[in-house]
Amino acid sequence: MSETLANLLQETRQFPPPADLASAANVKADAYDEAAEDRLAFWERQAGRLDWAQQWDQVLDWTNPPFAKWFVGGKLNVAYNCLDRHVAAGNGDRVAIHWEGEPGDNRSITYAELLALTSQAANALTDLGVTAGDRVAIYLPMIPEAAVAMLACARIGATHSVVFGGFSADALTNRIQDASAKVVITADGGFRRGKPSALKPTVDEAVAKCPTIEHVLVVRRTGQEVAWDSEKDVWWHEAVETASAEHTAEAFDAEHPLFILYTSGTTAKPKGILHTTGGYLTQAAYTHHAVFDLKPETDVYWCSADIGWVTGHSYIVYGPLANGATQLMYEGTPDTPHKGRFWELVQKHKVTILYTAPTLIRTMMKWGDDIPKQYDLSSLRLLGSVGEPINPEAWIWYRENIGRGGCPIVDTWWQTETGAIMISPLPGVTATKPGSAMRPLPGISADVVDDQAQSVPDGGGGFLVLREPWPSMLRTIWGDDQRFIDTYWSRFDGLYFAGDGAKKDDDGDLWLLGRVDDVMLVSGHNISTTEVESALVSHPSVAEAAVVGATDPTTGQAIVAFTIPRGSVDTEGDAGEALIAELREHVSKTLGPIAKPRQIMLVPELPKTRSGKIMRRLLRDVAENRSLGDVTTLQDSAVMDLISSGMSSGK
Numbered sequence: 001m002s003e004t005l006a007n008l009l010q011e012t013r014q015f016p017p018p019a020d021l022a023s024a025a026n027v028k029a030d031a032y033d034e035a036a037e038d039r040l041a042f043w044e045r046q047a048g049r050l051d052w053a054q055q056w057d058q059v060l061d062w063t064n065p066p067f068a069k070w071f072v073g074g075k076l077n078v079a080y081n082c083l084d085r086h087v088a089a090g091n092g093d094r095v096a097i098h099w100e101g102e103p104g105d106n107r108s109i110t111y112a113e114l115l116a117l118t119s120q121a122a123n124a125l126t127d128l129g130v131t132a133g134d135r136v137a138i139y140l141p142m143i144p145e146a147a148v149a150m151l152a153c154a155r156i157g158a159t160h161s162v163v164f165g166g167f168s169a170d171a172l173t174n175r176i177q178d179a180s181a182k183v184v185i186t187a188d189g190g191f192r193r194g195k196p197s198a199l200k201p202t203v204d205e206a207v208a209k210c211p212t213i214e215h216v217l218v219v220r221r222t223g224q225e226v227a228w229d230s231e232k233d234v235w236w237h238e239a240v241e242t243a244s245a246e247h248t249a250e251a252f253d254a255e256h257p258l259f260i261l262y263t264s265g266t267t268a269k270p271k272g273i274l275h276t277t278g279g280y281l282t283q284a285a286y287t288h289h290a291v292f293d294l295k296p297e298t299d300v301y302w303c304s305a306d307i308g309w310v311t312g313h314s315y316i317v318y319g320p321l322a323n324g325a326t327q328l329m330y331e332g333t334p335d336t337p338h339k340g341r342f343w344e345l346v347q348k349h350k351v352t353i354l355y356t357a358p359t360l361i362r363t364m365m366k367w368g369d370d371i372p373k374q375y376d377l378s379s380l381r382l383l384g385s386v387g388e389p390i391n392p393e394a395w396i397w398y399r400e401n402i403g404r405g406g407c408p409i410v411d412t413w414w415q416t417e418t419g420a421i422m423i424s425p426l427p428g429v430t431a432t433k434p435g436s437a438m439r440p441l442p443g444i445s446a447d448v449v450d451d452q453a454q455s456v457p458d459g460g461g462g463f464l465v466l467r468e469p470w471p472s473m474l475r476t477i478w479g480d481d482q483r484f485i486d487t488y489w490s491r492f493d494g495l496y497f498a499g500d501g502a503k504k505d506d507d508g509d510l511w512l513l514g515r516v517d518d519v520m521l522v523s524g525h526n527i528s529t530t531e532v533e534s535a536l537v538s539h540p541s542v543a544e545a546a547v548v549g550a551t552d553p554t555t556g557q558a559i560v561a562f563t564i565p566r567g568s569v570d571t572e573g574d575a576g577e578a579l580i581a582e583l584r585e586h587v588s589k590t591l592g593p594i595a596k597p598r599q600i601m602l603v604p605e606l607p608k609t610r611s612g613k614i615m616r617r618l619l620r621d622v623a624e625n626r627s628l629g630d631v632t633t634l635q636d637s638a639v640m641d642l643i644s645s646g647m648s649s650g651k
């Protein structure tokens with residue numbers, strides 16, 4: 001990527017932290033020095049944030065790389081750390097979860113209640129024959145039982161594998177089979193876009209092909225009809241709600257498998273990313289404390305991710321609960337029953353910290369500034385972003401329209417594989433730049449290298465790598481150590497390669513450029529999709545853009561852009577043509593003529609995964625007039641019809 005359009009997109013705006021936040025921040029600048037001085041001692045102190053039943057003998061065992069062991073010999077229980085110890089400390093009456101169902105029903109659950117529910121579920125799972133080391137699949141909507149199910153597994157040492165509630169029967173089957181799961185926890189259905197949407201039939205279809213499944217534990221959420229197998233199926237309200245609320249948590253080894261989470265795997269077989277106990281919880285809790293500056297007595301935290309995404313694991317369940325947070329959990333979509341739903345919830349619960357994804361921010365931009373203006377968002381004090389590079393204009397929009405010009409934004413880079421946040425501003429320390437994830441957190445060593453594994457100088461671009469093991473790193477790919485080595489540790493000797501391109505600016509701050517597989521090669525120049533997308537989004541008429549390289553007879557690849565106009569923009573007939581011409585010129589002026597898209601299409605939606613990532617692979621199929629590849633991980637499959645029909649009409 002040496003010829004990447006590095007630094008053509010100049011971003012000079014910078015926002016220092018608000019003085020009051022900086023002076024009261026949980027983590028100050030000295031954390032960087034402390035960690036640099038002795039990284040292992042630093043992580044050892046962070047592990048001390050948790051309650052251990054048995055102290056470790058060794059912080060890190062890295063004698064057999066890339067297989068790490070953290071806090072060797074230590075023992076702890078994750079659910080105990082997330083629940084019991086808060087209750088024991090006198091915080092049992094603090095609300096853990098304010099839950100809002102999509103149809104408007106709601107529940108507030110205190111730490112004492114969450115402990116009781118989790119204990120009941122732990123007893124019920126034990127009664128169903130689940131023991132430590134067994135795998136349990138969880139296929140639930142965003143209801144409190146999802147968190148309870150995960151914590152109950154952790155409590156009894158069963159390894160959970162959460163599968164997105166929208167995945168197909170095939171996807172669920174593959175994941176159950178790969179992990180040889182013994183039990184599935186599901187619901188009759190969930191509410192999505194104002195309608196009950198069934199889950200149980202999908203589970204029935206999958207379970208028919210999965211002989212390892214002994215029981216299906218079913219939460220009644222929507223009340224819809226379900227087929228029932230009286231041998232296998234068990235109602236949650238019968239098994240769990242009648243079980244004893246007393247349960248003593250057993251301590252497990254620091255390296256005991258906590259969960260498997262499958263990465264979407266757009267082409268190959270999904271990878272079962274394995275996370276273990278002590279290191280994972282240490283880094284999830286520390287990063288949640290440091291990056292979100294959580295004050296458990298006063299903050300109301302909201303991470304809008306789905307629990308089926310790693311973000312839901314680390315920043316809805318494990319990090320926040322380990323830290324004793326009060327949080328909001330929302331079942332549904334942002335436009336049900338109206339496009340102000342998110343802001344109505346922020347206003348109602350006086351949310352202080354919001355963690356969401358660029359896709360949501362750009363959708364809100366598309367819907368227009370008027371919507372958030374109708375709500376009182378003055379409780380917000382900190383905003384976070386995760387999942388994709390956030391374009392500078394989306395960052396500014398978020399700050400101005402949601403953060404009222406004053407909230408710091410933490411753009412957090414990490415992966416399912418890293419388990420917790422790796423690169424992010426510290427809200428009380430960092431002067432942020434719109435679009436940059438800035439620096440590795442204390443205790444983390446990230447770098448950008450060229451294709452010879454040499455660190456690039458400031459101003460250079462290349463491959464993002466991690467140089468040292470970190471506590472919440474994946475331990476392997478479930479059942480496939482060789483694939484773990486091949487996938488992450490083979491591109492550069494001794495370095496973890498994450499698959500992302502990045503650049504260092506002149507100050508050494510990091511800018512993520514998207515997956516290296518998505519980099520385009522146009523007339524011999526490497527051009528990152530992220531930079532062209534950000535150039536498009538910097539035009540006032542554009543809310544969102546996805547860029548792909550399509551085969552071109554003269555330039556090798558040519559840039560094709562799919563662009564969603566902002567709500568108020570006229571795109572009919574000549575106005576649409578004029579806008580397209582203007583946008584091509586705009587990109588050419590912003591980045592240089594080499595980056596001018598060959599073709600721009602105005603589209604109403606973009607294909608996204610359920611965690612909000614744009615599926616460029618499908619757009620490449622459209623741009624190259626191919627039939628569509630695998631769409632099973634697509635959030636809304638109707639989107640592709642809309643886009644393809646726009647394409648064939650020449651729009």
Ligand code: 6R9
Pocket residue numbers: 263310311385386387388389390411412413414415416417437498499500512513514515611
């Ligand atoms: C947490 C999560 C990981 C991939 C990652 C990168 C992209 C995530 C980002 C970001 C730029 C950020 N990504 N956060 N890119 N800036 N702040 O998203 O995990 O679903 O495994 O995806 O997401 O490409 O490699 P996961």
